[in-house]
Amino acid sequence: MSTEIKMPQMGESIAEGTLTRWFKKAGDTIKRDEPLFEISTDKVDAEVPAPADGVLEKILVEEGTTVEVNTVVAMLGDGSGTATSAGSPAEESATPAPSPATETAPATAAGGKSSAPPPPASREIAALEIAAPEIAAVARTAPLAANDSDRSKVRSSPLVRRIAREHGIDDLSAISGSGAGGRVTKHDILGFIDRRNGSGGAAAKDGAADGGATAAPTTPRPAAPPAAHGEVLPVLGLPRNHVTVERMTVMRRKIAEHMIHSRRTSAHVQSVFEADMTRVVALRNRNKGAFQAKNGVKLTFTPFFMKAVIDALREFPWLNASLDGDEVVVHHSIHFGIAVALDGGLIVPVIRNAEELNLTGLQKRVTDLATRARSKQLVPEEVAGGTFTITNPGQYGGLFGIPIINQPQVAILGIGGIQRRPVVVEGDAIAIRDMAYLCISYDHRLVDGAMADQFMARVKQNLENFDDAELR
Numbered sequence: 158m159s160t161e162i163k164m165p166q167m168g169e170s171i172a173e174g175t176l177t178r179w180f181k182k183a184g185d186t187i188k189r190d191e192p193l194f195e196i197s198t199d200k201v202d203a204e205v206p207a208p209a210d211g212v213l214e215k216i217l218v219e220e221g222t223t224v225e226v227n228t229v230v231a232m233l234g235d236g237s238g239t240a241t242s243a244g245s246p247a248e249e250s251a252t253p254a255p256s257p258a259t260e261t262a263p264a265t266a267a268g269g270k271s272s273a274p275p276p277p278a279s280r281e282i283a284a285l286e287i288a289a290p291e292i293a294a295v296a297r298t299a300p301l302a303a304n305d306s307d308r309s310k311v312r313s314s315p316l317v318r319r320i321a322r323e324h325g326i327d328d329l330s331a332i333s334g335s336g337a338g339g340r341v342t343k344h345d346i347l348g349f350i351d352r353r354n355g356s357g358g359a360a361a362k363d364g365a366a367d368g369g370a371t372a373a374p375t376t377p378r379p380a381a382p383p384a385a386h387g388e389v390l391p392v393l394g395l396p397r398n399h400v401t402v403e404r405m406t407v408m409r410r411k412i413a414e415h416m417i418h419s420r421r422t423s424a425h426v427q428s429v430f431e432a433d434m435t436r437v438v439a440l441r442n443r444n445k446g447a448f449q450a451k452n453g454v455k456l457t458f459t460p461f462f463m464k465a466v467i468d469a470l471r472e473f474p475w476l477n478a479s480l481d482g483d484e485v486v487v488h489h490s491i492h493f494g495i496a497v498a499l500d501g502g503l504i505v506p507v508i509r510n511a512e513e514l515n516l517t518g519l520q521k522r523v524t525d526l527a528t529r530a531r532s533k534q535l536v537p538e539e540v541a542g543g544t545f546t547i548t549n550p551g552q553y554g555g556l557f558g559i560p561i562i563n564q565p566q567v568a569i570l571g572i573g574g575i576q577r578r579p580v581v582v583e584g585d586a587i588a589i590r591d592m593a594y595l596c597i598s599y600d601h602r603l604v605d606g607a608m609a610d611q612f613m614a615r616v617k618q619n620l621e622n623f624d625d626a627e628l629r
Contacts, residue, residue, distance in 0.1 A: 209589035465619035
């Protein structure tokens with residue numbers, strides 16, 4: 158007997174996933190709960206274990222392919238069947254002849270196109286896609302005509318629909334979906350927005366000067382063909398054999414999309430403060446040995462910064478808020494995001510209800526989440542729903558970083574390295590102190606400079622006067 162192995166649903170709002178790597182190949186023996194393949198979604202990267210003991214008979218979905226949840230990606234058997242990979246001759250020979258209905262379908266399951274002419278709706282969508290620059294100016298001033306029934310037929314995730322609402326896109330049928338079954342993905346809608354905004358930038362400036370007149374549309378420039386070996390890459394002006402060209406990983410693409418979306422959404426402003434960390438450094442040095450012996454984890458500086466921020470957020474709750482259209486959503490609980498660096502990317506696990514934890518509890522949660530993030534053992538719920546985030550570029554020696562806000566939050570704190578340097582203290586005296594720069598990026602749509610600076614002053618005060626009782 159054979160068991161179907163399906164693409165799991167990693168969270169309620171996740172409709173598809175990208176299979177990034179197979180740990181086994183067809184014909185390999187597998188033990189139950191042994192890592193089988195790796196997936197990447199909008200929320201998290203994760204390893205999927207084998208559901209049972211057996212032999213991997215067939216691999217139906219190759220690496221780098223995005224499919225809907227519950228799609229069968231492989232077959233697990235007892236070893237009596239023939240092991241094949243996706244697209245192998247054995248599998249193709251076992252495929253039954255297509256029925257007449259299949260032959261006339263506009264696209265096959267593998268993404269191939271039939272020779273039959275597309276239906277009128279498909280031709281219209283294709284025309285809209287090609288003519289995106291021409292319709293950009295119209296899209297700015299009037300929503301695309303569509304009724305609710307047409308809109309409901311377009312397959313998309315809640316994230317895609319939220320981005321559409323934020324950018325005034327009422328009709329998703331104008332966007333050609335690249336996901337499974339024609340689903341409109343986040344990449345599709347962000348690309349559509351980029352094309353629309355890019356083609357209308359100059360027209361908008363001209364329109365402002367002449368009272369709103371729209372510049373004549375331009376014909377889109379065709380994409381340059383890929384350079385062959387020995388040819389000059391047009392962007393760099395270098396021969397191909399002088400460079401290494403790599404395709405972006407799924408994680409890097411998703412990070413890029415998220416960061417660009419944040420820059421487009423929030424009005425970023427930054428403030429930098431300097432905090433005297435001498436008291437915290439001394440407190441940690443006195444207690445780190447006993448802390449590790451008692452709790453089984455190392456005592457780092459991260460929970461000290463977290464505790465100082467949590468206490469300040471109680472006083473300034475708008476820094477622990479989100480924007481939903483023209484509504485301010487002030488969160489009663491502090492769900493604290495911690496940026497964790499991974500090989501080739503980063504992820505932001507969330508400590509839920511952080512205000513209920515003491516310093517020891519915060520350190521244990523940070524260590525646990527960071528360890529499981531690096532081993533790809535997090536679940537989607539642990540990387541979603543954050544209300545405030547900190548990132549720590551200072552661990553590599555940087556003075557400070559200027560971070561990008563983690564949407565839909567309105568602020569993020571960048572922590573610089575703790576360095577000993579001379580400072581002026583108590584009038585004209587000069588002393589050697591442990592100092593650190595703290596940089597907050599905040600969304601000026603909601604948070605003004607006065608509020609952000611008052612919040613940072615409170616964080617600074619909390620760090621410089623840290624209570625020893627926190628470690629008792």
